[in-house]
Amino acid sequence: MRTAYSVETVRAAERELMARLPEGALMQRAAAGLAAVCTRLLTRRRGRVYGARVVLLAGPGDNGGDALYAGARLARRGAGVTAVPMDPQRLHPGGLAALLAAGGRLAQEVPRRADLVVDGLLGIGGRGGLRPAAAALAGQIPPGVPVVAVDLPSGVDADTGEVAGPAVRADVTVTFGAYKPGLLVDPGASLAGAVHLVDIGLELPPAQTQALQHADVAALLPAPTATSDKYRRGVVGILAGSRQYPGAAVLAVAGALRGGAGAVRYVGPAAEAVLARYPETLIGPGRVQAWVAGPGLGEGRAGEVADLLAQDVPVLVDADGLRGLDPELLRTRSAPTLLTPHAGEAAALLEVPRESVEAGRLSAAAALARRYGATVLLKGSTTLIASGGGPVRVNPTGTAWLATAGSGDVLSGLAGSLLAAGLSGPDAGAVAAYLHGLAARHAAGSAPGTPILAHEVAEALPKAWHEVHSR
Ligand SMILES: NC(=O)C1=CN([C@@H]2O[C@H](COP(=O)(O)OP(=O)(O)OC[C@H]3O[C@@H](n4cnc5c(N)ncnc54)[C@H](O)[C@@H]3O)[C@@H](O)[C@H]2O)[C@@H](O)CC1
Ligand SMILES: [K+]
Secondary structure, three states: OEEEOOHHHHHHHHHHHHOOOOOOHHHHHHHHHHHHHHHHHHHHHHOOOOOOEEEEEEOOOHHHHHHHHHHHHHHHOOOEEEEEEOOOOOOOHHHHHHHHHOOOEEOOOOOOOOOEEEEEOOOOOOOOOOOHHHHHHHHOOOOOOOEEEEOOOOOEOOOOOOEOOOOOOOOEEEEEOOEOHHHHOOOHHHHHOEEEEEOOOOOOOOOOEEEOOHHHHHHHOOOOOOOOOOOOOOEEEEEOOOOOOHHHHHHHHHHHHOOOOOEEEEEOOOHHHHHHHOOOOEEOOOOOOEEEEOOOOOOOOHHHHHHHHOOOOOEEEEHHHHOOOOHHHHHOOOOOEEEEOOHHHHHHHHOOOHHHHHHOHHHHHHHHHHHHOOEEEEOOOOOEEEOOOOOEEEOOOOOHHHOOOOHHHHHHHHHHHHHHOOOOHHHHHHHHHHHHHHHHHHHHHOOOOOOOOHHHHHHOHHHHHHHHHHO
């Protein structure tokens, strides 16, 4: 499990630790970890640190201090280190002295030739978009030079991943003590590159943000036992498709069949298309352990969705099923509800513009979960799973190719199947998103660089199951 913590929590843990350590010890741990990663990168790129040209973008706070101390370490190994301050009057005094003593120098402008740029402009103290002096330095980073961000790419909001204006795009981020949510959630996550966590000895409470890894998913996946039959393994009902959109029903059933439930029951007008493709499907109403309602329903089917929501079994609501949902009705349900909107649907449910959901995905998912008393799986470049109380789950396996028609239908079938197999709303959502992302990578891998189709994602799900179990 990868965990991330808010700035407030990290600062509290730092205070507690700093009180027990000699002054400056934490910053030295951070700088040592940062210098080690820079050394590895330089060695890989040019064989040695000696003679490398390293540029430090140095902000006014401790983030700049980390960069300056790390620069001093690199200078002592023979690198030519140049620090470019955001504000020459405000540089970490100890860090500056260490750099100069090690033979580093100061410059006003970012040199055009460099082997490595270290972004130490802002860390967890950054607020809002980069101000002009910081934005100007970020804009001077020479193209093609690898960038290592200190703690997080400057311009990314550590708590939310929001980016208000220009920001640094890093190849590698060296983060201290704990991941910050902004490193896991887009748009911030996509600016962070590969993230290295340096342990500085913080003691942290239970996580506020989590990203599952293979082993976590493997432990949650349902597995049949010697005594299970199809009903004990769970039956998932799918209310999906219409005369206009029969394909959505086929794709939701495809995802559900590969999601671990014992059987899939389909209700709706696309039974013929479903059976033609998947003769395993049960047709017509009957007992289920969970429902999936919504993919491809078209208009005017809200009554059918409401009937399912009136049943005391878990219900996943997706796509057309999300239209006009009544928050009051959902809040009074005692069985779990899982909503799986994309940004546009989330915006409609929250009655805000789509852009505000895109820019603040974490807060939008949490707000939806509160308002509807449900688990919310917000689809997108980073899929998030939020529920009332627990941590927000961030899905680490996505791929841009998943933005393809019908892939959401496969996801909702898959998540519904996991609900029927007995997983909780947050677990079903997180495991489904994880497998779905991995399956998409497998599907994309069979012909790299080419678009994938939703049914190929469903077909690659067994490979995704196999992969999480085999590592
Ligand atoms: N607190 C600790 O114990 C440790 C902190 N460390 C480092 O310290 C960093 C936090 O340091 P600080 O609290 O000094 O904060 P930062 O260094 O992140 O930045 C704070 C400064 O940036 C300015 N600023 C804020 N937003 C800005 C914007 N949008 N544009 C331009 N300037 C802006 C503020 O005026 C303030 O002076 C961490 O990210 C980490 O790199 C590490 O050394 C590990 C230990
Ligand atoms: K930074």
